[in-house]
Amino acid sequence: MAQPERDDKTDRSAPPPSASTGRPRSEEAHQAILDATLELLIEVGFSGLTVEGVAQRAGVGKATIYRRWPSKLPLIVEAFGELPGFEEVDSGSLEVDLKETLKRYLEAFNATSLGAVFPSLAGERAHNPELSKLLEPVARSRREPFVRIFERARERGEIADDVDIGLAADLVVGPISVTLFFRGGTPSPRMVGPIVDLALHGILRRRDD
Amino acid sequence: MAQPERDDKTDRSAPPPSASTGRPRSEEAHQAILDATLELLIEVGFSGLTVEGVAQRAGVGKATIYRRWPSKLPLIVEAFGELPGFEEVDSGSLEVDLKETLKRYLEAFNATSLGAVFPSLAGERAHNPELSKLLEPVARSRREPFVRIFERARERGEIADDVDIGLAADLVVGPISVTLFFRGGTPSPRMVGPIVDLALHGILRRRDD
Amino acid sequence: MAQPERDDKTDRSAPPPSASTGRPRSEEAHQAILDATLELLIEVGFSGLTVEGVAQRAGVGKATIYRRWPSKLPLIVEAFGELPGFEEVDSGSLEVDLKETLKRYLEAFNATSLGAVFPSLAGERAHNPELSKLLEPVARSRREPFVRIFERARERGEIADDVDIGLAADLVVGPISVTLFFRGGTPSPRMVGPIVDLALHGILRRRDD
Amino acid sequence: MAQPERDDKTDRSAPPPSASTGRPRSEEAHQAILDATLELLIEVGFSGLTVEGVAQRAGVGKATIYRRWPSKLPLIVEAFGELPGFEEVDSGSLEVDLKETLKRYLEAFNATSLGAVFPSLAGERAHNPELSKLLEPVARSRREPFVRIFERARERGEIADDVDIGLAADLVVGPISVTLFFRGGTPSPRMVGPIVDLALHGILRRRDD
DNA sequence: TCGTAAGCGAGACGGTACGTCGAGTCTTGCT
DNA sequence: AGCAAGACTCGACGTACCGTCTCGCTTACGA
Numbered sequence: 018m019a020q021p022e023r024d025d026k027t028d029r030s031a032p033p034p035s036a037s038t039g040r041p042r043s044e045e046a047h048q049a050i051l052d053a054t055l056e057l058l059i060e061v062g063f064s065g066l067t068v069e070g071v072a073q074r075a076g077v078g079k080a081t082i083y084r085r086w087p088s089k090l091p092l093i094v095e096a097f098g099e100l101p102g103f104e105e106v107d108s109g110s111l112e113v114d115l116k117e118t119l120k121r122y123l124e125a126f127n128a129t130s131l132g133a134v135f136p137s138l139a140g141e142r143a144h145n146p147e148l149s150k151l152l153e154p155v156a157r158s159r160r161e162p163f164v165r166i167f168e169r170a171r172e173r174g175e176i177a178d179d180v181d182i183g184l185a186a187d188l189v190v191g192p193i194s195v196t197l198f199f200r201g202g203t204p205s206p207r208m209v210g211p212i213v214d215l216a217l218h219g220i221l222r223r224r225d226d
Numbered sequence: 227m228a229q230p231e232r233d234d235k236t237d238r239s240a241p242p243p244s245a246s247t248g249r250p251r252s253e254e255a256h257q258a259i260l261d262a263t264l265e266l267l268i269e270v271g272f273s274g275l276t277v278e279g280v281a282q283r284a285g286v287g288k289a290t291i292y293r294r295w296p297s298k299l300p301l302i303v304e305a306f307g308e309l310p311g312f313e314e315v316d317s318g319s320l321e322v323d324l325k326e327t328l329k330r331y332l333e334a335f336n337a338t339s340l341g342a343v344f345p346s347l348a349g350e351r352a353h354n355p356e357l358s359k360l361l362e363p364v365a366r367s368r369r370e371p372f373v374r375i376f377e378r379a380r381e382r383g384e385i386a387d388d389v390d391i392g393l394a395a396d397l398v399v400g401p402i403s404v405t406l407f408f409r410g411g412t413p414s415p416r417m418v419g420p421i422v423d424l425a426l427h428g429i430l431r432r433r434d435d
Numbered sequence: 436m437a438q439p440e441r442d443d444k445t446d447r448s449a450p451p452p453s454a455s456t457g458r459p460r461s462e463e464a465h466q467a468i469l470d471a472t473l474e475l476l477i478e479v480g481f482s483g484l485t486v487e488g489v490a491q492r493a494g495v496g497k498a499t500i501y502r503r504w505p506s507k508l509p510l511i512v513e514a515f516g517e518l519p520g521f522e523e524v525d526s527g528s529l530e531v532d533l534k535e536t537l538k539r540y541l542e543a544f545n546a547t548s549l550g551a552v553f554p555s556l557a558g559e560r561a562h563n564p565e566l567s568k569l570l571e572p573v574a575r576s577r578r579e580p581f582v583r584i585f586e587r588a589r590e591r592g593e594i595a596d597d598v599d600i601g602l603a604a605d606l607v608v609g610p611i612s613v614t615l616f617f618r619g620g621t622p623s624p625r626m627v628g629p630i631v632d633l634a635l636h637g638i639l640r641r642r643d644d
Numbered sequence: 645m646a647q648p649e650r651d652d653k654t655d656r657s658a659p660p661p662s663a664s665t666g667r668p669r670s671e672e673a674h675q676a677i678l679d680a681t682l683e684l685l686i687e688v689g690f691s692g693l694t695v696e697g698v699a700q701r702a703g704v705g706k707a708t709i710y711r712r713w714p715s716k717l718p719l720i721v722e723a724f725g726e727l728p729g730f731e732e733v734d735s736g737s738l739e740v741d742l743k744e745t746l747k748r749y750l751e752a753f754n755a756t757s758l759g760a761v762f763p764s765l766a767g768e769r770a771h772n773p774e775l776s777k778l779l780e781p782v783a784r785s786r787r788e789p790f791v792r793i794f795e796r797a798r799e800r801g802e803i804a805d806d807v808d809i810g811l812a813a814d815l816v817v818g819p820i821s822v823t824l825f826f827r828g829g830t831p832s833p834r835m836v837g838p839i840v841d842l843a844l845h846g847i848l849r850r851r852d853d
Numbered sequence: 854t855c856g857t858a859a860g861c862g863a864g865a866c867g868g869t870a871c872g873t874c875g876a877g878t879c880t881t882g883c884t
Numbered sequence: 885a886g887c888a889a890g891a892c893t894c895g896a897c898g899t900a901c902c903g904t905c906t907c908g909c910t911t912a913c914g915a
């Protein structure tokens with residue numbers, strides 16, 4: 018979730034003629050802007066966020082924002098990208114990996130209000146190709162850990178070779194997505210156990226259960 | 227999905243002292259507004275929709291819109307509610323019911339651009355209690371068929387009594403939600419078979435499968 | 436100095452399709468804007484005037500201003516044109532006409548702060564063809580009374596036929612212009628007598644004076 | 645009121661504790677700034693001039709400008725003061741002195757675009773005491789030659805002792821001021837003869853003319 | 854059959870935010 | 885120190901929508 022090469026993504030507006038003339042851009046202001054954006058995103062959501070509000074809360078002029086980001090959108094996406102990720106677990110057991118990783122996933126979601134911010138952005142993707150492109154790597158990086166967990170499980174023989182791993186990952190994360198988007202709720206870490214159990218063993222009654 | 231008593235929700239300002247004097251409201255204009263709203267919602271999304279644009283496309287004055295809906299939000303929600311629902315299937319088999327219903331669900335999603343509109347609205351729920359309240363019954367009505375399918379399956383003994391039916395419904399719909407929101411994709415009806423199979427039988431390999 | 440056909444000059448932006456659809460423009464707002472503009476013009480001058488300030492003082496939205504005037508400039512010019520003119524005197528005597536008219540001229544200048552506003556505008560003429568064009572009729576109308584006074588005097592035989600009347604008018608008004616622009620002072624009505632005497636009889640000493 | 649050492653007014657920040665440490669200020673940059681200011685003043689006028697534009701045209705950083713002049717205003721005034729004056733004539737004849745001096749006056753006006761710059765500044769005087777103060781000595785120095793011409797004429801007895809010399813000077817310069825400010829025109833040297841004749845002999849018809 | 858009350862399209866109203874630009878200040882590394 | 889460059893905060897620019905408010909007109913009802 019790090020942002021190691023931020024400028025490569027956003028500062029395409031005015032590549033300085035020589036390497037470093039003039040006063041360098043204030044890293045302090047940069048961070049204050051991202052922080053303020055994230056705060057406001059959490060408080061008022063995507064459609065309620067104003068650049069003027071960000072500038073005011075960050076104690077920064079509007080021009081300083083527009084000098085770094087060409088418009089509101091990339092600013093929001095980068096601020097969103099600042100949200101911390103979550104650690105992947107590798108215990109040697111599929112069930113433990115899934116439960117533990119999913120729990121951390123949800124904790125991160127709730128601790129950082131990602132749960133409120135992400136839907137705001139995701140909802141706009143369909144009408145905003147630019148946003149969609151910017152959001153894609155961020156969204157994917159949050160799904161990949163689950164894919165890797167299943168890959169390891171397959172290598173260990175815990176699951177069949179022909180299981181569609183992408184689908185399996187979506188199945189595990191699915192109920193959380195539904196809770197978030199369809200039900201407007203906050204996914205609770207207590208959901209994790211039942212979700213994983215049900216996804217692993219299936220909904221159908223089984224003789225040997 | 228019908229909206230049989232629309233005015234009860236939105237037209238609470240109206241009832242004049244004498245029951246019905248003056249020119250009646252134009253049903254034609256009403257429908258033109260909803261149609262235009264839906265079209266624009268599909269084209270430009272929630273945050274890009276302007277009431278001015280709706281008025282223009284509907285060939286209607288802004289006041290005519292605000293006479294019927296107190297603000298942009300309920301208008302959008304009602305327009306959204308106009309989207310057709312989908313029919314529930316009752317074949318006597320859980321698997322068939324799920325696959326068939328889910329297929330119709332996806333077909334409705336894609337045919338009506340619900341897939342583009344719904345995320346737009348769902349994303350704002352977290353920051354907009356009013357929207358959330360308005361959206362809730364609509365969203366729930368789209369999940370209920372799956373709940374009922376599982377209830378019937380439980381009555382038939384196809385699934386255990388202690389299965390969390392809400393969770394089962396979310397598990398089945400989950401991959402679609404993930405596709406829509408996390409991956410920014412369009413869910414394809416071809417996904418239905420694998421999803422239902424995986425959800426019913428579980429991800430783990432079983433001796434007797 | 437009246438503004439009998441205001442819209443012909445300024446409302447060229449959006450000629451309404453049919454004669455009078457929609458809510459008519461508020462004459463009240465119009466006047467409040469012109470008044471506020473004039474006040475601010477007097478207080479802070481041409482270069483210090485802001486449209487935002489005008490809107491605020493007039494209690495009006497900025498759009499209401501820009502709906503009427505395409506930019507700051509014509510607004511200022513029209514507000515300037517609102518300043519009252521002065522009455523021309525026709526006593527049958529050149530000397531009396533000049534002295535009396537000039538006195539009224541100065542009184543109008545001082546009473547209405549024309550003396551502070553006019554230079555502000557006049558100074559920009561050289562660099563602003565649009566302003567120059569807009570200002571021209573206003574400026575000329577303030578010089579014409581003097582031209583007419585001299586024309587009548589010539590008809591009466593008070594002055595020679597070959598006197599350059601335009602130049603004579605400029606000679607009489609000249610010291611006021613110099614006071615205003617070169618000396619940054621406020622022309623006093625007490626200057627009138629000496630000015631007219633000197634202009635009529637000449638600077639050179641004469642035997643028979 | 646004299647301003648013999650220009651820098652004393654504007655460069656008051658400078659005198660360092662130890663007389664002259666560090667790199668001395670570039671006289672080259674100083675002149676480039678004044679030149680650029682004057683050019684832009686002529687091209688775009690007072691209200692259109694930007695310090696950023698001056699810096700760019702002069703090939704200088706903005707700080708270099710603000711190190712020398714506390715704000716835009718004194719810079720403009722000093723640049724204005726750079727415009728060459730005009731030489732006074734002393735021929736022993738009032739009429740010749742006036743005509744010749746006035747002609748040179750107008751030539752200087754036109755050659756140096758003083759005619760475009762001066763009104764720009766003069767117009768702001770009423771609302772800008774600082775500008776007024778800075779402009780005063782410059783403006784007066786351009787009127788003084790005429791005062792001196794009349795003083796010499798009085799000493800020679802060409803004009804009466806009780807003639808108001810200041811007023812006489814204003815009368816002679818007046819038509820030029822009127823042309824410049826009220827009529828928005830460029831005063832032509834051809835005006836000089838008629839102006840002086842009319843001012844000296846008066847507008848009224850005389851027996852012995 | 855006609856008056857009247859409310860609806861209609863149009864568009865102006867006071868606001869707020871947009872994204873841009875300039876003022877005057879500050880901060881780099883270089884001279 | 886001064887220098888060019890260019891970032892800094894602040895605030896005005898002119899535009900676009902919000903939700904409200906007239907206009908002059910049309911439409912159905914009830915007297």
